[in-house]
Amino acid sequence: MAELLIEGSRRLEGEIKVQGAKNSVLPILASSIICKDECIIHNCPHISDVKATIKILDYLGCKTRFEGNTLIVNSKEISKNNIPDFLMREMRSSIIFLGSLISVMGSAKLCFPGGCELGPRPIDLHLDGLRQMGLLVNEGHGILECEAATSLRGCNITLSFPSVGATENLLLAAVLAKGNTVITNAAKEPEIIDLADFLSKCGARIKCYGDSTIIVEGVDRLHGAEHTIIPDRIAAITYMSAGAVNAGKLFLKNISKDHISSAVPIFEEAGCIVKFLSEDSLKIEAPSRLYANRLIRTMPYPGFPTDAQAPIMAMNTVSDGTSMFIENIFSNRYKHVDELLRLGADIKVEGKVAIVDGVRRLSGAKVKAMDLRGAAALVVAGLSAEGKTTVTGVNYLDRGYENIETVLCNVGANIKRI
Ligand code: UD1
Numbered sequence: 001m002a003e004l005l006i007e008g009s010r011r012l013e014g015e016i017k018v019q020g021a022k023n024s025v026l027p028i029l030a031s032s033i034i035c036k037d038e039c040i041i042h043n044c045p046h047i048s049d050v051k052a053t054i055k056i057l058d059y060l061g062c063k064t065r066f067e068g069n070t071l072i073v074n075s076k077e078i079s080k081n082n083i084p085d086f087l088m089r090e091m092r093s094s095i096i097f098l099g100s101l102i103s104v105m106g107s108a109k110l111c112f113p114g115g116c117e118l119g120p121r122p123i124d125l126h127l128d129g130l131r132q133m134g135l136l137v138n139e140g141h142g143i144l145e146c147e148a149a150t151s152l153r154g155c156n157i158t159l160s161f162p163s164v165g166a167t168e169n170l171l172l173a174a175v176l177a178k179g180n181t182v183i184t185n186a187a188k189e190p191e192i193i194d195l196a197d198f199l200s201k202c203g204a205r206i207k208c209y210g211d212s213t214i215i216v217e218g219v220d221r222l223h224g225a226e227h228t229i230i231p232d233r234i235a236a237i238t239y240m241s242a243g244a245v246n247a248g249k250l251f252l253k254n255i256s257k258d259h260i261s262s263a264v265p266i267f268e269e270a271g272c273i274v275k276f277l278s279e280d281s282l283k284i285e286a287p288s289r290l291y292a293n294r295l296i297r298t299m300p301y302p303g304f305p306t307d308a309q310a311p312i313m314a315m316n317t318v319s320d321g322t323s324m325f326i327e328n329i330f331s332n333r334y335k336h337v338d339e340l341l342r343l344g345a346d347i348k349v350e351g352k353v354a355i356v357d358g359v360r361r362l363s364g365a366k367v368k369a370m371d372l373r374g375a376a377a378l379v380v381a382g383l384s385a386e387g388k389t390t391v392t393g394v395n396y397l398d399r400g401y402e403n404i405e406t407v408l409c410n411v412g413a414n415i416k417r418i
Pocket of ligand 1: 022023024026093121122123124125126127161162163164165166191306307329330331
């Protein structure tokens with residue numbers, strides 16, 4: 001198993017090109033099967049979740065090939081409607097194939113995704129909405145068997161929570177359904193808009209409104225398209241935190257100003273100077289000592305993203321003052337806390353609240369990542385700690401970050417993969 005060996009306390013300075021968004025590319029690749037055609041996807045990051053998605057596409061009968069960061073998916077010969085357990089287990093978000101398979105094959109047989117490292121992740125909202133569209137769902141023995149007896153029919157669906165995955169699955173099922181589907185209280189994360197943009201290029205008729213309503217007018221078929229994945233806002237925030245902990249000065253390109261704007265006040269409150277140089281680049285300059293963020297409350301977009309909670313917490317461990325985190329999205333998203341304590345952080349957790357008292361400095365230790373963004377937090381903390389930090393569980397990091405150690409070493413970090 002790979003480990004990262006980080007020699008901390010080094011100031012980062014230089015330019016980082018941010019990768020394409022993991023949470024955008026995964027549903028877009030899953031949706032490409034609906035086209036039964038060739039799709040060309042640019043800015044596709046080389047991360048293990050993409051590899052897991054490609055394995056599923058290959059299993060279903062697609063032909064895939066990477067050319068640099070462009071992935072070409074040809075789904076003309078798609079022949080299967082099921083995803084076996086070993087492929088479903090590699091990545092919890094493979095549930096996003098449900099809507100696509102139903103659209104293109106009329107049925108789907110998937111293993112139930114179950115819980116994950118962030119706590120229970122039910123799919124009741126996905127299934128409730130799909131049932132309203134006429135899908136017959138049979139659940140038992142850990143298997144989901146779904147069939148649309150006739151074509152799915154558009155209807156009005158109100159989500160009780162703006163679930164990202166449920167919105168995506170309903171969108172995918174609606175593009176070829178008969179009539180109009182109206183999704184109210186839909187998620188409006190940039191990755192949802194990117195999926196809708198891609199599907200629209202493929203011939204779907206989708207309107208996303210700012211009030212969280214999505215209207216999909218079903219069409220008879222989709223065709224292939226060429227699309228560039230949006231920049232990864234969480235990777236960008238992770239690199240900004242990495243720069244901030246040692247008075248760094250970073251220039252980030254391939255970001256989206258719109259998507260990252262809500263995170264900028266966090267860095268400004270911490271004492272950093274953030275300046276957008278264009279719509280897709282920014283400069284961040286951190287002070288010699290950070291101030292604590294008083295309150296970070298994770299919320300659906302445009303609120304503060306739960307995926308950025310862990311790296312921002314790592315940044316706050318070495319700030320002046322006390323910060324409070326309230327994790328509103330996932331019940332088990334503080335697994336990095338015990339590991340940050342090993343590095344000398346001062347954090348107390350009570351339910352969904354974590355109180356971080358900034359310390360003067362962290363000291364390097366051996367720590368174990370237990371989820372993707374927790375792993376990123378340990379890297380940020382390791383970069384700030386005095387001495388050597390060894391991070392195990394690097395497979396989690398590889399799920400979402402493309403060559404993270406190379407990216408960081410290029411701006412002055414000392415990280416070795418062992
Ligand atoms: C997606 C992202 C993940 C991000 C999360 C929230 C991908 C691949 N993953 O995950 O990185 O952290 O959005 O922004 O895009 N819920 C239910 N019932 C459901 C569905 C969800 O109760 O049917 C609950 C979940 O348990 C969780 C909350 O809703 O507490 C948010 O989940 P959701 O928005 O669906 O997240 P994912 O799509 O799984």
